[in-house]
Amino acid sequence: MTRISVTVDGVDYSDEVEPRTLLVHYLREQLGKTGTVVGCDTSNCGACTVHLDGRSVKSCNVLAVQADGHDVTTIEGLAKDGELHPMQQAFHDCHALQCGYCTPGMIMQAIDVLNDTPDPSEEQIRVGLEGNLCRCTGYHNIVKAVQQAAGAGATTGSSAGTTSGSTLGGEPV
């Protein structure tokens, strides 16, 4: 077991984890952050997307020990003081979710897309969301939601603020 210290949604945690524990399992099973979900076992679906130091990562593709000393934002940490994040609001306004299972990851990735490209074309939105699968919506309304959020200035998304240059274990994220 290895001890890690991670800030998740603004709260500092320190826990013993098995070295093989994935970040998503640490979030769900040890912290109860079940807003972040698992949709596949091959890093294809993106349902588990969170922000690590302000950049989107698939949390099934990061070991919990790699998050040691870093800052994680999940879907549960987006709304502030009861106010939805503009991307959450846009997903609601545009009916960009049906079953909602992909939604936490999709919202986290969509915020990342706008952080990189504040005024994206439809093509840039679509390519930016390529790693996140949705089976319900056909993506039409998700694209609309990201366009609405871009218009509302939904950048500077998650709380961490650091948007570049973070490294994990010496490897670029």
Added chain:
Amino acid sequence: MTAVEDRPKTEVGAARKRKEDQRLITGRTKWTDNIQLTGMQHLAMVRSPFAHARITGIDTAAAKKAPGVVAVLTGADIKDTQGAIANAWPITTDQKAPAHLPVAVDHVACAGEIVALVVARTAALARDAAELVEVDYDELPAVLDAKEAVEDAVLAHPDLGTNKSALWRLDSGEQGSGGDVDEEIAKARADGIVIEREYRQQRLIPAFMEPRSTVVDPTGEQITVWTSTQVPHILRFLIAATTGLPESKVRVIAPDVGGGFGGKLQTTAEEFATLAAARHVGKPVKYTETRSESLVSGHHGRDQYQTLTLAATKDGTVTALKVDLIANLGAYVGLVGGGVPVLGAWMFNAIYKFRAYRFTVQTVLTNTTWVDAYRGAGRPEATYAVERLMDELAVEVGVDPLEIREKNWIKHEEFPFTSVAGMTYDSGNYEAATARAKELFDYDGLRREQQERRASKDPVQLGIGVSTFTEMCGLAPSRVLGSLNYGAGGWEHASIRMLATGKVEVITGTSPHGQGHETAWSQIAADRLGVPFEDIEVLHGDTQISPRGLDTYGSRSLVVGGEAVVRAADKVVEKAKVVAAHLLEASIDDVEFSQGRFTVRGTDNGIGITEIATAQFTSHNLPDGVESGIDADATFDPDNFSFPHGTHLCAMEVDTETGQVTMRKYVSVDDVGQIINPLIVEGQVHGGVVQGIAQALWEEAVFDDQGTLVSGSFVDYTLPTAADTISLVTENTTSPSTTNTLGTKGVGEAGAIASTPAVVNALVDALRPLGINDLQMPCTPERVWKAIQSAGSNQAEATTGDAQPHFDAGAPNQDTPGDDAGASTDGAGQ
């Protein structure tokens, strides 16, 4: 919250944003895998790697000693308690169906079948220990393909003596709904047009985003089962029916469920295995599948061979349609099983006025993952076949594909119309939907562009695809289902509870998993009861809260379950009216109800329905002899299905040099009757259309020669991404249904039923000048390229060996046109 002054005049028809969203966008969703119970143990499955084998021994000793392991169970250990997986629809009385045990005892008939269970303190420890279970198998020959299965040379279940499960037939001559098919085809052969084709419906995987998960708590007086299902009520019934547990001791809850598309319309081996494990250890047990497990063990969809004969007169008037299907059921007959192709039986004739019709399906068993309902279930297969054939007929006659359809379709003034298959279509207006779709699509403009590209020999050709579909939905009339030997009814139930504080609970027997019933049912009840949308709570998916229901599938929830809400609300109003008359000191005949208030005709005297709810709570002043309470229940069982329809138009660009296909434009105009919430309808159409497009272009479940699922992960089973798809143009026309008072028709499956042939018709349309009249789905660039090559289109200007020297003939790792054993029906003339 909407301010009162902003409130729409009627909720029905308003684009209400969904009530469900708040928890889903903030991560407060209750998925089954989120449930944690004190003392809960975790289950991992040991699954067969072989498609067909006898189990000769299972050694669990090492696994039992592994850290954290509580129990290791084999099929033999739980054979008396594990229950069975049922088929609810034996399509013929002599249907052959192998016994289907949740955990195999001595024989496995497909890869992925469960052979042992490991219960441990954590999911990771359970999986670790599952690796230590040693199973000895005697491998048996496996039959995988449906056509081979018909030959009975290799048997999927040797004990049955045949792979043929059932032969089911509908003949218009025999049942008196039309003429003699053979006679009409003979006439057309002599002096008309006969089109004969074989189409392949590839195997698909529903691929809902939430992997299936089950938690069983055997502590307490009742066993509680939380599970990611579309059918909690059916599961409860079948647990009781097959395990011997009293139905009253079982509670099934479908909490938030992340998509289904038919894939969770099943009672699964995993659910029964989790139940057996929990009962064995006496503690709550959770099982959550991995995606790889999901893709191999959750049921698949489609997988049919379709042999089709369409007869017409020389001028293109259709006369007869003969349909012969071979449907692969996989290793076991699922809940709907052979009923899936049978649901297509009334739809191959579609919107066209055939004189004679015959549908025959042979269902077969193979050593592959079981096949059952997937979005559309039978109707996409039918629509694909007939819409492809109508394009072929248009070519034979030499007219536009829309012209041949219009010549043959049912005119709007002919409804209600009894089809050659014997179904009475309630309403529709194919002319209106088509006219609007053409306009939105710029049909004539795109046809002109197509001609220009053909004339200029543009390497990127343009094709236009048409699909004028109808479907039958709202799986319901209990009497009809009974006559088809279906094991359940088709009614739906609703209850309305008028709470003392003015809030309202609507309890529905439907079980949503993304459809938005909480929003739509609130809209219906708000109008009917005259209470605010926000004050209504819709409860569902728990057999203890909603004891009566038949769940969600077959585009039935609104047309059957929504109507039950209407009827329950009307009963509430009737009961409340008696109390209102009493409190208003008026004759009941003088009391009127409108927008939530009872008033006495000709006076200002009035009282709100929520005030009546409070009055019945206190019961201080009720009329003599009137029972306290204005809550009401209703069950609705319609007389008929409903028949949505629509016109879908698709423009595809095909790069004839590379086989790359690109969607240029997609327009749909769907007529789904009265719309309760246009936002939700639009979303259903978007999602359905893209699933249908995915069948046309990308998705296929592929097994290797040994019966191993090659496309067993999301790396290989290629769902569409945002980057693969385009924004769609969707609109509606409205022909209210006559089978329910709201006038609604189903919409959940319409898009998936309509879009597949529109896409393939567009591709074939682009390539037809090259002599191509078919492409096998999914129409990947490789298949399109090979079809182009084998059609000889590029022969005149063939690339020389010198130009691409490393493509020398005979060199390894090359695709050679026509040398693809796995895709033998590629290309022209098939």
